[in-house]
Amino acid sequence: MPKVLSTPSIEPLMQVDMTDNEFYRIRDIIYQQAGIVLAYHKKDMVYNRLMRRIRELKLENFSQYLRLVEQNTAGNEMQQFINALTTNLTAFFREPHHFKILEQHVRSRKGKYCVWSAAASTGEEPCSIAIVLNQTLGNTSEARVWATDIDTQVLQHAKKGEYRLHDVAALPDEIKKRYFLRGKGDSNGYARVRETLLSSICYQPLNLLSNNWNIPGPFDAIFCRNVMIYFDKETQVRILQRFTTMLKPGGILFTGHSENFSQLTKDFYLMGQTVYGLAKDLQ
Ligand SMILES: C[S@@+](CC[C@H](N)C(=O)[O-])C[C@H]1O[C@@H](n2cnc3c(N)ncnc32)[C@H](O)[C@@H]1O
Numbered sequence: 131m132p133k134v135l136s137t138p139s140i141e142p143l144m145q146v147d148m149t150d151n152e153f154y155r156i157r158d159i160i161y162q163q164a165g166i167v168l169a170y171h172k173k174d175m176v177y178n179r180l181m182r183r184i185r186e187l188k189l190e191n192f193s194q195y196l197r198l199v200e201q202n203t204a205g206n207e208m209q210q211f212i213n214a215l216t217t218n219l220t221a222f223f224r225e226p227h228h229f230k231i232l233e234q235h236v237r238s239r240k241g242k243y244c245v246w247s248a249a250a251s252t253g254e255e256p257c258s259i260a261i262v263l264n265q266t267l268g269n270t271s272e273a274r275v276w277a278t279d280i281d282t283q284v285l286q287h288a289k290k291g292e293y294r295l296h297d298v299a300a301l302p303d304e305i306k307k308r309y310f311l312r313g314k315g316d317s318n319g320y321a322r323v324r325e326t327l328l329s330s331i332c333y334q335p336l337n338l339l340s341n342n343w344n345i346p347g348p349f350d351a352i353f354c355r356n357v358m359i360y361f362d363k364e365t366q367v368r369i370l371q372r373f374t375t376m377l378k379p380g381g382i383l384f385t386g387h388s389e390n391f392s393q394l395t396k397d398f399y400l401m402g403q404t405v406y407g408l409a410k411d412l413q
Contacts, residue, residue: 148192176215245350248353309324354385
């Protein structure tokens with residue numbers, strides 16, 4: 131007689147409906163709080179990301195959840211809501227041509243060199259910047275990276291400086307040896323950023339929409355890559371205008387591969403592929 135195996139019962143995942151009106155409320159809140167524009171075709175993505183939160187909190191529907199989010203705009207659930215709706219895709223040395231330009235710029239400047247990574251996500255971008263500064267200037271307190279993001283969860287990850295071996299696999303061996311340690315025990319399968327590098331990066335939350343950017347500028351370079359794409363033109367113009375006051379004379383702005391601001395502002399001029407200089411430096 132074949133043995134009959136009893137299969138463990140798997141509870142079906144709870145599903146609830148999200149009405150169009152609930153989606154529009156979500157769209158309005160994330161726009162007001164983070165400047166992120168959500169098109170209707172993102173409804174399924176929004177549903178999946180927030181449904182996870184609704185299940186965790188054992189709530190019955192989206193209206194209950196939205197009441198919780200809206201009841202305190204400075205509260206924890208608003209932050210969780212923002213964290214759930216941001217898209218954090220990033221990689222080490224993403225858009226590699228930027229890092230060659232960064233190196234040349236560092237060599238051309240004197241004194242302290244400070245960079246702001248304004249949408250740092252899980253830290254791959256600020257780490258790549260810190261590596262270039264370290265390779266160019268050596269171990270020095272003259273090099274500093276400020277790394278900010280609206281999403282507090284990715285910042286927690288970034289501060290740990292731990293990445294899957296898969297994420298660092300494509301880095302040259304020399305960089306892996308010099309700036310990473312292979313994780314052991316609980317960190318098996320991970321590479322840890324060496325403390326000397328990690329300590330040159332200062333992580334803190336910052337919403338680009340906020341009126342008060344609590345960060346010490348001006349900077350030699352700003353990396354604001356692959357975030358403005360989520361904002362509307364009005365917000366982009368406002369942020370670009372404020373960047374002019376956050377850059378030192380001769381400072382440069384790096385933007386994402388699909389972010390072209392030439393038609394939006396006269397404050398910056400295009401220096402190279404998605405790299406901008408301050409127009410006032412040309413006068
Ligand atoms: C696609 S990632 C880009 C990461 C990195 N800059 C890169 O290019 O690889 C976009 C990041 O922007 C952040 N973000 C979205 N809205 C923001 C806002 N209003 N203020 C600051 N950061 C924001 C997200 O949390 C996310 O981590």
